[in-house]
Amino acid sequence: MLRKRVIPALLVKDGSLVKTKHFKKPLYVGDPCNTARIFNEFEVDELIVLDIGTGNAQEQINFRLLDELASECFMPLGYGGRITSVAQAARIFDLGYEKIVVNTGALDNPELISELARKFGSQAVVVSIDVTRDVFGHPHVRRRDCGKYHLSPIQWASKVCELGAGEILITSVEREGSWQGLDLVLLKALVDQVGVPVIAHGGAGEYSHIRDAFDIGVDAVAVGSMVVFHKKDSGVLVHYEGNMLHV
Structure with a gap:
């Protein structure tokens, strides 16, 4: 059984480290490679890098940046952003990444999940699911490139597990950066439904939030604001405290 994990999640746009709130208004934070060096010093167990780009389907993966990040990081790395083929994933793994994160590519072509799992193993394939709630409070899968997608996140999560996903990264859009x-209600429903590790993302602002997620069975919590800001509505201060691992 995997131990509980707290994973810094770094958002990258146009080669820079940024932080968003509700997926909007990316704020410049710094250089992603410099930040990776800092997390090395903090002895972080795992790091996820998500390139949020512009939403343009034709935008290319920044392999040069991925190479630079891999050369700086001593911890296991995961990457997500515009992965649509096994060939792209193979190139990313060849750079030294342990996991890939697929989102829109899986929505457009669910069979991609199975292809990746067969080639690299399920343990290397993370499916990211972004969730937004409608005016009635009902959750829906959201696509970054075109907004809400009328698909149940629980049903989609079950489907991606059947297709071979080894982990699920679930992000609450309304809570991201807040x-x-x-979103413990959503997370609990997901944990009860699927049989793979669940990484919760979106809204963590203090240790008790992480503890609450672990208490309902979440396997890992991905944190963004907590590791790039000193505190809410305060300045940038990339940090990671060891007691995050002991909540």
């Missing part, structure tokens, strides 16, 4: 806490 510091107000994770």
